[in-house]
Amino acid sequence: xxxxxxxxxxxxxxxxxxxxxLSLGSTGYVGxxxxxxxxxxxxxxxxxxxxxxxxTDIETILWQVRLPRIxxxxxxxxxxxxxxxxxxxxxxxxxxxxxxxxxSSGAAFxxxxxxxxxxxxxxxxxxxxxxxxxxxxxxVSYAGARxxxxxxxxxxxxxxxxxxxxxxxxxxxxxxxxxxxxVQWTMGNLHTASWDKxxxxxxxxxxxxFAIATFxxxxxxxxxxxxxxxxxxxxxRNIKFxxxxxxxxxxxxxxxxxxMISLFGLIVxxxxxIFFGPNNQIGVFANMSIGGTxxxxxxxxxxxxxxxxxxVGVFTMILGAPLFIYLMRKNAVNWNA
Amino acid sequence: MKKLIQIHHLSFSFxxxxxxxxxxxxxxxxxxxxxxGRNGSGKSTLFNILSGMERHYKGEVLFADQNRKDIHAxxxxxxxxxxxxxxxxTTFPFTVFDVVLTGCAAFSRFAPRQVDFDLVEENLRAFxxxxxxxxxYTALSGGERQLVLLCRILVQQPNVLLLDEPTNxxxxxxxxxxMEHLKRLVQSGTTIVCVMHDPNLxxxxxxxxxxxQDKKLHLxxxxxxxxxxxxxxxxxxxxxxxxxHDGRTLIIPKRKHL
Numbered sequence: 001x002x003x004x005x006x007x008x009x010x011x012x013x014x015x016x017x018x019x020x021x022l023s024l025g026s027t028g029y030v031g032x033x034x035x036x037x038x039x040x041x042x043x044x045x046x047x048x049x050x051x052x053x054x055x056t057d058i059e060t061i062l063w064q065v066r067l068p069r070i071x072x073x074x075x076x077x078x079x080x081x082x083x084x085x086x087x088x089x090x091x092x093x094x095x096x097x098x099x100x101x102x103x104s105s106g107a108a109f110x111x112x113x114x115x116x117x118x119x120x121x122x123x124x125x126x127x128x129x130x131x132x133x134x135x136x137x138x139x140v141s142y143a144g145a146r147x148x149x150x151x152x153x154x155x156x157x158x159x160x161x162x163x164x165x166x167x168x169x170x171x172x173x174x175x176x177x178x179x180x181x182x183v184q185w186t187m188g189n190l191h192t193a194s195w196d197k198x199x200x201x202x203x204x205x206x207x208x209x210f211a212i213a214t215f216x217x218x219x220x221x222x223x224x225x226x227x228x229x230x231x232x233x234x235x236x237r238n239i240k241f242x243x244x245x246x247x248x249x250x251x252x253x254x255x256x257x258x259x260m261i262s263l264f265g266l267i268v269x270x271x272x273x274i275f276f277g278p279n280n281q282i283g284v285f286a287n288m289s290i291g292g293t294x295x296x297x298x299x300x301x302x303x304x305x306x307x308x309x310x311x312v313g314v315f316t317m318i319l320g321a322p323l324f325i326y327l328m329r330k331n332a333v334n335w336n337a
Numbered sequence: 338m339k340k341l342i343q344i345h346h347l348s349f350s351f352x353x354x355x356x357x358x359x360x361x362x363x364x365x366x367x368x369x370x371x372x373x374g375r376n377g378s379g380k381s382t383l384f385n386i387l388s389g390m391e392r393h394y395k396g397e398v399l400f401a402d403q404n405r406k407d408i409h410a411x412x413x414x415x416x417x418x419x420x421x422x423x424x425x426x427t428t429f430p431f432t433v434f435d436v437v438l439t440g441c442a443a444f445s446r447f448a449p450r451q452v453d454f455d456l457v458e459e460n461l462r463a464f465x466x467x468x469x470x471x472x473x474y475t476a477l478s479g480g481e482r483q484l485v486l487l488c489r490i491l492v493q494q495p496n497v498l499l500l501d502e503p504t505n506x507x508x509x510x511x512x513x514x515x516m517e518h519l520k521r522l523v524q525s526g527t528t529i530v531c532v533m534h535d536p537n538l539x540x541x542x543x544x545x546x547x548x549x550q551d552k553k554l555h556l557x558x559x560x561x562x563x564x565x566x567x568x569x570x571x572x573x574x575x576x577x578x579x580x581x582h583d584g585r586t587l588i589i590p591k592r593k594h595l
Binding site: 215227228 | 388389390409417418419420421422425426427428429430431432435436438439440441442443447448449486489490493495
């Protein structure tokens with residue numbers, strides 16, 4: 001497949017899948033022609049056209065239930081994938097992701113804390129604890145140029161464990177009603193999506209993704225190592241600090257809105273490297289497109305195939321693990337550890 | 338030529354073990370200065386200090402009358418200092434072209450420009466590496482990697498080039514090619530400081546020579562064959578004899594068992 005075809009697919013596939021996802025759901029399948037008709041009505045309504053003002057049930061479901069969920073799912077998928085790709089490049093470690101570095105569990109603890117204590121914004125709290133977690137992981141495992149990949153993942157596991165323990169304490173202390181909310185949300189739930197959630201998530205994720213995209217070339221430099229960056233006159237420390245902060249921000253907002261989705265940020269960057277190579281200039285965009293599309297497909301699967309909904313975090317683990325093992329065995333994952 | 342790099346009373350220790358003691362030396366601009374010395378004599382430590390990676394030293398290191406610690410990379414008005422270390426590993430299989438292209442990253446903010454692509458091509462062609470441009474860097478041999486890294490340093494067009502054993506993995510063809518290239522760079526105004534292990538290659542191409550011994554740098558009197566031999570014999574603990582070639586003195590170790 002030529003490079004142009006690949007890039008074209010990268011741009012077009014998300015739109016096709018977004019459209020297709022709108023037609024699926026527990027209320028029933030909406031045909032493509034009907035969907036196009038409803039979309040046309042919706043667009044007319046946006047511009048205040050008289051005839052289109054009447055709303056049917058199916059329209060309400062499309063615009064108030066399915067569309068926000070699809071947009072949220074896509075953003076979350078893109079955020080987790082880009083965050084994973086960025087962290088792998090910066091730490092020069094193909095086995096890290098927001099989850100294995102402790103960011104996800106730190107953010108989950110922060111988000112749960114804000115559910116119990118009023119007046120703390122959920123995004124901010126998730127972000128702060130995500131930053132705390134990744135900073136601890138980094139300093140625990142830091143050993144200069146000799147920083148070992150394995151040590152870093154082990155440190156991340158320990159930090160994840162600690163924050164999961166804190167989260168359990170919160171669950172233990174909270175009343176049954178809040179407990180249920182926290183438990184459901186930690187499993188990774190997309191069905192609570194609403195325009196409100198899209199609104200609170202939109203700015204940090206889209207802003208963060210855009211900011212990371214501007215650093216896409218510098219990521220190649222950082223992926224070669226600190227010394228190699230200094231050798232050509234770039235001080236890696238500040239850029240690393242900014243990029244890890246951005247990656248944590250998008251992960252934290254994703255976690256704050258839909259809970260923990262494990263393994264996703266680890267797998268997608270590997271998939272996009274298989275198709276587009278390790279160059280982050282294209283890799284950042286590939287992660288956005290593949291990450292968003294992939295999570296949307298997984299969610300479609302859980303919405304349409306089963307009569308009841310399975311939390312998406314459970315699904316990514318069940319679908320992701322065999323895929324990852326397959327890639328690892330095939331040695332298509334491409335790393336020299 | 339003026340003194341571009343000045344080192345005054347430089348001392349450095351790893352814990353209790355002193356590596357450099359009151360080292361004083363001057364390296365001149367637009368020259369190829371070579372530092373020779375035994376393994377573990379502190380050459381790489383000095384190199385790390387010059388390159389700015391090691392900052393916990395006593396004494397003064399000046400580049401063009403500016404303290405080394407005050408020279409921050411990435412600013413356009415300061416001296417551009419490029420350096421190449423001995424050891425390098427990479428995790429991801431970037432292509433050779435992408436690796437060399439990162440050498441331009443200090444100056445283009447977000448994405449490489451056409452000038453950068455041209456510079457990469459020019460440098461890869463200069464070392465006959467253009468055919469490798471789409472190969473993964475991780476699949477290259479040690480010598481090829483070393484050349485690619487050298488190209489990567491050169492695309493930023495540094496004023497000062499610091500090299501730690503730039504020829505140690507190279508075959509004779511590339512050793513000569515690299516040294517000739519360095520010589521051309523010096524002629525066009527670059528200042529080069531090079532740590533080397535092969536005294537003859539150094540003597541053939543260098544302008545000024547230092548020997549690292551007893552935690553200090555000693556200037557090598559390369560014009561006087563007797564002084565040259567005695568200094569190098571003391572440094573390397575090997576009996577030597579000399580050969581005159583093209584107005585330069587080269588050295589050959591004496592065999593003990595004939």
